[in-house]
Amino acid sequence: MKHVEEGSTIDLILMDSVMPVLTGNEAVRQIRNLGYEGMIFGVTGNVAQDDVDAFIASGADVVLPKPFDIDRFDYAVNNLINPKT
Secondary structure, eight states: OHHHHTTOOOOEEEEESOOSSSOHHHHHHHHHHTTOOSEEEEEESOOOHHHHHHHHHHTOSEEEESSOOHHHHHHHHHHHHSOOO
């Protein structure tokens, strides 16, 4: 969050759902409240729909299940950069 507060250019944040101080949802919410408009990908081993929905509701753009591969990551990035209409 320090880098976001300082205005550093960050294009993408990968946010784990389980961390020692804040949950991923709490951290994403705080980062969005600081005005960060870049991409945030939630990353979790728990892909129950309620958990995915909570990550999205907190401000994550995409939720990727762990482990994820480069193809899934690339697809998610490309869909955000070039959304299909």
